Amino acid sequence: xxxxxxxxxxxxxxxxxxxxxxxxxxxxxxxxxxxxxxxxxxxxxxxxxxxxxxxxxxxxxxxxxxxxxxxxxxxxxxxxxxxxxxxxxxxxxxxxxxxxxxxxxxxxxxxxxxxxxxxxxxxxxxxxxxxxxxxxxxxxxxxxxxxxxxxxxxxxxxxxxxxxxxxxxxxxxxxxxxxxxxxxxxxxxxxxxxxxxxxxxxxxxxxxxxxxxxxxxxxxxxxxxxxxxxxxxxxxxxxxxxxxxxxxxxxxxxxxxxxxxxxxxxxxxxxxxxxxxxxxxxxxxxxxxxxxxxxxxxxxxxxxxxxx
Amino acid sequence: xxxxxxxxxxxxxxxxxxxxxxxxxxxxxxxxxxxxxxxxxxxxxxxxxxxxxxxxxxxxxxxxxxxxxxxxxxxxxxxxxxxxxxxxxxxxxxxxxxxxxxxxxxxxxxxxxxxxxxxxxxxxxxxxxxxxxxxxxxxxxxxxxxxxxxxxxxxxxxxxxxxxxxxxxxxxxxxxxxxxxxxxxxxxxxxxxxxxxxxxxxxxxxxxxxxxxxxxxxxxxxxxxxxxxxxxxxxxxxxxxxxxxxxxxxxxx
Numbered sequence: 001x002x003x004x005x006x007x008x009x010x011x012x013x014x015x016x017x018x019x020x021x022x023x024x025x026x027x028x029x030x031x032x033x034x035x036x037x038x039x040x041x042x043x044x045x046x047x048x049x050x051x052x053x054x055x056x057x058x059x060x061x062x063x064x065x066x067x068x069x070x071x072x073x074x075x076x077x078x079x080x081x082x083x084x085x086x087x088x089x090x091x092x093x094x095x096x097x098x099x100x101x102x103x104x105x106x107x108x109x110x111x112x113x114x115x116x117x118x119x120x121x122x123x124x125x126x127x128x129x130x131x132x133x134x135x136x137x138x139x140x141x142x143x144x145x146x147x148x149x150x151x152x153x154x155x156x157x158x159x160x161x162x163x164x165x166x167x168x169x170x171x172x173x174x175x176x177x178x179x180x181x182x183x184x185x186x187x188x189x190x191x192x193x194x195x196x197x198x199x200x201x202x203x204x205x206x207x208x209x210x211x212x213x214x215x216x217x218x219x220x221x222x223x224x225x226x227x228x229x230x231x232x233x234x235x236x237x238x239x240x241x242x243x244x245x246x247x248x249x250x251x252x253x254x255x256x257x258x259x260x261x262x263x264x265x266x267x268x269x270x271x272x273x274x275x276x277x278x279x280x281x282x283x284x285x286x287x288x289x290x291x292x293x294x295x296x297x298x299x300x301x302x303x304x305x306x307x308x
Numbered sequence: 309x310x311x312x313x314x315x316x317x318x319x320x321x322x323x324x325x326x327x328x329x330x331x332x333x334x335x336x337x338x339x340x341x342x343x344x345x346x347x348x349x350x351x352x353x354x355x356x357x358x359x360x361x362x363x364x365x366x367x368x369x370x371x372x373x374x375x376x377x378x379x380x381x382x383x384x385x386x387x388x389x390x391x392x393x394x395x396x397x398x399x400x401x402x403x404x405x406x407x408x409x410x411x412x413x414x415x416x417x418x419x420x421x422x423x424x425x426x427x428x429x430x431x432x433x434x435x436x437x438x439x440x441x442x443x444x445x446x447x448x449x450x451x452x453x454x455x456x457x458x459x460x461x462x463x464x465x466x467x468x469x470x471x472x473x474x475x476x477x478x479x480x481x482x483x484x485x486x487x488x489x490x491x492x493x494x495x496x497x498x499x500x501x502x503x504x505x506x507x508x509x510x511x512x513x514x515x516x517x518x519x520x521x522x523x524x525x526x527x528x529x530x531x532x533x534x535x536x537x538x539x540x541x542x543x544x545x546x547x548x549x550x551x552x553x554x555x556x557x558x559x560x561x
Contacts, residue, residue, distance in 0.1 A: 056561070104313060106403055
């Protein structure tokens with residue numbers, strides 16, 4: 001199967017000597033939503049900038065639907081739309097002109113109907129004759145998305161699209177992302193709101209210090225790396241833990257009224273049965289219990305910490 | 309060739325001229341009129357003729373060149389510096405455009421603006437002095453070559469500059485003095501022999517001299533040398549721009 005983007009041994013060393021990417025290999029599947037997660041300075045934006053041609057790679061190759069980004073840059077770039085993290089806009093232009101400019105820049109003939117549809121979809125139609133200067137931050141973000149969509153890209157990069165935008169725009173944005181994906185657009189997004197990635201992404205790639213730590217299906221990642229925790233509400237508070245329970249990974253909370261037990265869902269035995277039996281033997285009665293799956297955020301934090 | 313992209317960049321840049329009409333057109337016309345008042349009327353009253361040409365008319369080619377050079381550099385340098393400054397350059401860099409197309413778009417727009425200005429100044433000059441152009445074809449060629457060459461030069465400055473001060477540095481400290489000392493307002497034959505020889509090292513002299521020849525058939529240096537000098541400068545600018553895009557100098561990390 002041809003990938004939307006194939007990255008092989010891609011590296012970037014800046015003139016200052018700083019290595020932003022260490023030989024990254026990554027295949028992005030056609031039509032998927034890939035969330036690229038990583039702490040600040042991990043290399044997410046560098047990776048995106050390399051693929052889009054904004055900076056030059058130091059080594060390695062990238063192909064976009066089989067087109068090399070350097071040898072065959074025209075064909076490669078035509079397929080890509082980019083919404084960068086920073087609000088880079090032509091302040092003194094009108095919304096309409098700037099969106100049409102973007103379309104022309106990518107070699108497409110003017111298409112009023114399409115630009116109108118994009119602006120309407122992003123609730124920008126009313127503002128089409130306004131100068132960008134007069135728009136709010138959230139509106140400027142919408143303009144940047146409109147610019148990226150103006151040439152009908154097959155692949156869309158959204159670098160921190162929801163940073164500093166209000167709830168309504170975030171909701172609109174994710175709706176748009178879903179619609180685009182339904183129409184066959186491959187979407188690569190970076191976000192700090194991991195719950196968003198958890199909600200929308202098909203696969204997750206975690207990058208830290210210029211290295212790709214993990215790439216996997218979101219559900220698979222959560223199953224493999226996710227831990228569960230069992231919370232036991234006790235009928236009566238207990239003092240120190242009895243000797244018989246010392247073998248369990250237990251935490252005592254709420255003045256001895258609550259026990260937290262963490263277990264690995266992948267382990268052959270979770271130990272829940274024996275824990276409950278041992279509690280019973282120690283004369284500790286359980287009033288209520290609850291289990292929780294760790295979130296993508298917990299997984300992300302533990303992965304990044306492990307890599308330190 | 310991505311013609312749509314060239315058109316997009318060109319029209320986008322030209323729109324900036326329309327938006328800043330006062331600054332783009334009115335101010336050069338005003339300053340040219342002031343030069344006419346000062347040099348043409350006040351001083352020209354005391355200088356009858358230079359090389360058989362009435363002084364007021366004699367300075368027209370120099371004034372046009374002054375405006376053309378200053379505006380070509382200012383338009384082109386600002387045109388590419390501003391997207392770098394506000395960050396919108398990302399879009400041009402990530403678009404399917406070659407460097408030749410980028411240069412045609414930006415430099416073409418800057419040169420067009422200067423040409424329009426040159427023609428407006430010529431029309432303004434007509435109000436003050438009677439003018440007859442002896443070689444209209446050569447005049448147009450000089451005008452176009454100079455506008456393109458100095459727009460390329462401005463483009464290079466715009467890429468090199470990493471702050472607004474640097475953007476002004478070369479036009480103010482080098483180009484303006486060279487134009488003033490390159491025989492815009494006088495014939496170098498009016499200078500003492502030593503300074504006359506020094507002036508021959510000023511590249512702008514060749515532009516003004518050739519341009520003036522196309523108007524009045526009088527020149528400080530031969531017209532062939534003038535054309536050759538512009539072509540040399542044009543070649544240097546093209547080579548520099550080519551090198552900038554090949555290495556990504558100040559454009560791509």
